[in-house]
Amino acid sequence: MNFPNLLTTIRIILVPLFIYIFFSPMKNNILYGTIILFIIGLTDILDGYIARKYNMITKLGTILDPIADKITIFGVIISFIHVDLIPYEVFIILFVKEISLALCGLLMYYSKESQPLSANKFGKIATFSFYVAVFSILFDFPQIVSQGLIGLTVVLNIFAFFSYFTIIYTYYNKDYHAN
Template identity: 40%
Template structure:
C-alpha cells in the first residue's frame, strides 16, 4: 500500500525544497523574496501534513522520525542564512540556531547509535518552529515588530533545547 509512504515522500520533498528555496531567493530575476517565502510556506505545509497523516493513520516510521526533523532544520537554517546574507536578520540569530541544531543532531545521533532511540518532536520544538515561521514572515513582509517576534523565536528555540537536554539526560541515565 503506497499510502503509508506519503509522510516520508512529503519529508523527502521538503528536503528537495531547500535548494529550490535558496535558488529562488538568491537567483530570481527580480530578487523577489515573495516566491522564496511561498516555497518556505509550502515546506511548512508539508511538515504539518506529513505529521498529521503519519499520526492519524499510524504511518510513523524510523525514517520519518529521524529525517523529518532534519528536513525542518535544513529549511530553517537555509532561510535564516539567506535572511542573514541579505542583512534582514542579525548574524547572532543564525548562529544561535546553528549551535542549537548541531547540539540536537549530535545528541540524536548519539541516542540512536547507543540505544536505537529517536526522540520525536515535542510541544516546545513545535512551538519554536511555528514562532520561527511567523518571525520569518514578519521579517520578509517588514512588520514593525518583526525583531521582537524573532527574539521570541530565539527564546523558544533555547527553551526547546533545554527541554531536549532534560529528555536526553533522562534517557542516558
C-alpha cells in the first residue's frame, strides 16, 4: 500500500470517529468533529495530489478514493439530517447520484477492460463544494449563506452526475461507433 492509499484508508477510519464525536455528550463535540472533518478533507486533497504528482496512482486508490468520498458524504449528511441541520432531500439527491455512479463504476470495473470510473474535475468541484457547505454550517454562517451553499452543492453534484454519465455512455458505446 502506497502513501496516498494509506491517507485514503485513514480518511475512511476517521469518518466513524467524526460521527462518534459529533454525537457525543462531551463539551465542544461540534468543534472536535469539525477538526476531524477538516483532517478528512485535507487527506482527501493530499492523497490525490500526491498520487498524481509522484505518479503513485493505483487501481486500489481509484477504487478506495470514491468509497472514502461516499462514506464521508453519507456520514456527514446523515449526521446533519439527524440534528436538523440540512433537509433530507439533500440526502436523497446525493444518495441517488452516488449509488448510480457506484453501480456504473462497478460495471466498468468488472467489464472486459477492468477500467475503474476515475474522478473528474466536476466531481472534485462538487466534493469541494460539499466541504464548503458543511463548514459553513459548522462555523454557523448565516442560514441563507449555508442554504445557498447546500443548494449549490446539490446543483454541482447533479452536474457532476451528468458529466460522469457522459463518460460512462461514451465508454460503453465506443465499440459500437468503432464498427
